[in-house]
Structures are given as C-alpha cells and as structure tokens.
Amino acid sequence: MRRLPILLLALLAVAPAEARKPRDVDSKDPNKMICRTEEVIGSRLASKRTCMTAQQWEDMRREQRTTVDRIQAFKPQQGS
Structure with missing residues (x-):
C-alpha cells in the first residue's frame, strides 16, 4: 500500500518532461509539413x-x- 503514493509521485515527476517534447521531433519523414x-x-x-x-x-x-x-566567436581587433 505504501508503494502506490511513491509510484504516483514518480509518474507526476515524469509527466511534465513528456509533455514538453515537441511533437515533430519523432518525425522521420523530411517531407512532412x-x-x-x-x-x-x-x-x-x-x-x-x-508552415514548412x-x-x-x-x-x-x-x-x-x-x-x-x-x-559569439567574433573577436574585434585591438589596436591603434
């Protein structure tokens, strides 16, 4: 019975990370709009x-x- 609250907390911790994944990341088709x-x-x-x-x-x-x-890599010249 004590495992149920721990399991629920673990699921709640993982759910926001899953929800933030962009939907188009799993796309293997380069022509998908x-x-x-x-x-x-x-x-x-x-x-x-x-749309692209x-x-x-x-x-x-x-x-x-x-x-x-x-x-970011640009470094201005120091001189006279």
Whole structure:
C-alpha cells in the first residue's frame, strides 16, 4: 500500500518532461509539413502561422545556430 503514493509521485515527476517534447521531433519523414504558430513581436494579440517541411525547419535551425556561433566567436581587433 505504501508503494502506490511513491509510484504516483514518480509518474507526476515524469509527466511534465513528456509533455514538453515537441511533437515533430519523432518525425522521420523530411517531407512532412509542420506548422508552428509564433507570436508577433510588439503585439499582444497577433500571431503568425508558418508552415514548412521538417527538412526546411531543420535547415533553418542549423543556419540560425551557425550564425549565433559565428557572432559569439567574433573577436574585434585591438589596436591603434
């Protein structure tokens, strides 16, 4: 009988992690269309829906990561 509360607590601890997983992560098909709704900056009410294939989303993510890495690695020249 004491195992039931422990089991319930363990399930409650795991449930939020499972709920946060993006739905399109398990997608193996690069041609699957994925739509995402993004908030418009500067507006509390407006939103923008963007649809691309899984491959296009991955390419965009990779390009953004490369840009961030390049900017963070930039070291200005010190001199006269």
